[in-house]
Amino acid sequence: MVDLMRKLPIGIQTFSDIRTNGYLYVDKTALVWRIANTGKPYFLSRPRRFGKSLLLSTFEAYFEGRKELFTGLAIEQMETEWKKHPILHLDLNAEKYDSPDRLISILSNQLTQWEQIYGKGEDEVTVSSRFLGVIRRANEQTGMGVVVLVDEYDKPLLQSLTDSDLLEEYRKTLKAFYGVLKTADRYLRFVFLTGVTKFSQVSVFSDLNQLNDISMKPQYATICGMTKEELIATFLPELEQLGEANRLTFEETVEKMKALYDGYHFCEFAQGVFNPFSVLNVFDGYKFSNYWFQTGTPTFLVEILKESDYDLRLLLDGIEASVSSFAEYRVNSKNPIPLIYQSGYLTIKEYDERFRNYLLAFPNEEVKYGFINFLVPYYSSIQDNDQDFYIGKFIHELETGDVNSFMTRLEAFFADFPYELNDKTERHYQVVFYLVFKLMGQFTEAEVRSAYGRADAVVKTPKYIYVFEFKLNGSAEQALQQINDKGYLIPYQVDGRELVKVGVNFSAETRNIEKWIIES
The missing domain is CATH 3.40.1350 (Trna Endonuclease; Chain: A, domain 1)
Known part of the structure; x- marks a missing residue:
């Protein structure tokens, strides 16, 4: 078997690294330009390891005006100005949130880094007042609208789901912190928040009512993940090599990839997408396996299922639900389905337009059998x-x-x-x-x-x-x-x-x- 020597961006979430070091890239820049130029405040919910961090990094490079990174991509023919904006990029992903002070400390540390660039007001004491001050000064000093990018806005909340007191502390902190984005609207050019879960009680979705939630909008359904057409166009040599390694025809290889890793639908009217993490790992070793599922076991989901006494047979066969019952997660609710859906273990499979009901089911065989295997020791x-x-x-x-x-x-x-x-x-x-x-x-x-x-x-x-x-x-x-x-x-x-x-x-x-x- 011939080594293709093509570079797969496994674990690389920085757009500039991918572009300057010759890694393969599925071109999403047409959607990036559309989002950046048709609105201001956005929210996107997607499962873990679905490319959210890379998407934010792409926005960051675009708003930095780094035209050279986009050579040969769709956005090159769409953008003419390439203006540079001040960017405040907050990543809440790679931290452990285990005490009330932990979140404040992480936010404060990030604010200090921004304040070293844009200064700090003497009367700015809370993280919220400091955040507003940084945004205002960044706008005034550069004369450009500020870009705010928040990666995994909900990580503190997800890590404290089983501790109601800690969850409430984090909720109040984030309510005030994200609420700044509404107050500071005049200074902002663009806001984009990503996360796994849409928490209905957090003010980013109540006070910040102008936020455009594009999680289930058809025109943005493929912004993360990759379509079958993108898979074949970008990874044709890898697909051919994968088939050869597993004694499959090209058609059989694509069908097996679809069965294992395709099937995520984030809107009832949109085509399905493949899980990018599993796709890249399959091509790295030419072995079919449960790559995405193995990177994060759904222990807390199983605990929620057990606490709610949910009938697992309904979950395994597919669930009919209205959009209001799975699009937002309410902490005090006994309904575990929103969290399971938003975490990527269920997806939209059918839609009854007459009654406006969705059928939620496992997206593919990787998730289905990975989830069932994981459940067995609990039962x-x-x-x-x-x-x-x-x-x-x-x-x-x-x-x-x-x-x-x-x-x-x-x-x-x-x-x-x-x-x-x-x-x-x-x-x-x-x-x-x-x-x-x-x-x-x-x-x-x-x-x-x-x-x-x-x-x-x-x-x-x-x-x-x-x-x-x-x-x-x-x-x-x-x-x-x-x-x-x-x-x-x-x-x-x-x-x-x-x-x-x-x-x-x-x-x-x-x-x-x-x-x-x-x-x-």
């Missing part, structure tokens, strides 16, 4: 390093018709539960079954249902079709009878494969599978 006794072993054995046993071994292994998922997991409703045990069959679905045709009138699970292998029905504190005989009475096998009778019925009873007393019956 069963199986740990991370055991999951692949168990799922592989499950599939092998069903492919060879060894249902008894499959059921015996399934018992292990319920063995040695901690007490707090045992004292649950019927839903908990249904969720465990659900997770097992969903994980099997990435390797074979496995479906798991929760709707009335359908079998609990169906698994199709080359030789067999299995129909499972589960009961809690009933009997395996009742489960088997329900398969017959409801006609669950009827859709598969002309298939030609051997049909196998499996009735299972789960005992709440023993907290495990009590009995199963197999009937061909």
Whole structure:
């Protein structure tokens, strides 16, 4: 395999570095120019590692008037003046927020750096008054409108979600700090804030009511991430090499990339985009893997799911929701969906224009199976390093018709539960079954249902079709009878494969599978 020697900007978030050091770049500058020249204050919500920092760096280079960095890009034909503006760039991303003073300290440190350039007023004591003073003096000293760029404005809030007192302290600090942007409007040329989550209670979205939230606007849907056309145009040699390394045709390579990393929709009317972090990492080693998911485990999301007692089966199958129920996150709400959507684990898949309802679902296989695998240890006794072993054995046993071994292994998922997991409703045990069959679905045709009138699970292998029905504190005989009475096998009778019925009873007393019956 030939080394292409083309430079991939993995982990590089500075536009000038990419352009001066010859890294590959997906040209987003036409959208950058449009945003910069059609409005002033903007907000954009996107998941982590989706290119938000690079986008802000691109705005920074543009407003610095660095024309040489944009040679050969779309914006070169659009911009004629290349004016230099004073820029205040605040990055809240790479910090640990664990005390009330921590946020004040970080903001103060950044303000001090700006004050060394533009000076400080004697009566400016709070971070808010100092921020306003810096903006005003930067405008007066340069005669140009000030550009304010804030990267990950919500990082302090996300890190303090489980500490209500600390969260409130941060909320009040940021409310006052971001509120300056409305007061200072006359001195500003451009404002752009990015983050993962839109917190409805923070004043940047209440007091600063002129802020243009472009997170779900179709004309800006592809500003972060890359479209299929951009992927092929920019990375054609890498796609060809990836196919060669994995013995795939070009068409098969693109389809596999789509299945794993495409599918993010940030507007109901816009095309999907690929996750840029995963794409770059695939091309770096020519191996398909869960690159984005592995960089940040959603532990706090799982905790929120557990606290809210949310039915995971709804999450795994896709959720219908109005835009008001997922576009903003309310801290005191029991609804975990906005945070899960905005973090990138769910995306828009369909839109019912008549009722204005959205279908939210996993964007692709990387996120779907990464998320399900991550959930298993929280709902069963199986740990991370055991999951692949168990799922592989499950599939092998069903492919060879060894249902008894499959059921015996399934018992292990319920063995040695901690007490707090045992004292649950019927839903908990249904969720465990659900997770097992969903994980099997990435390797074979496995479906798991929760709707009335359908079998609990169906698994199709080359030789067999299995129909499972589960009961809690009933009997395996009742489960088997329900398969017959409801006609669950009827859709598969002309298939030609051997049909196998499996009735299972789960005992709440023993907290495990009590009995199963197999009937061909």
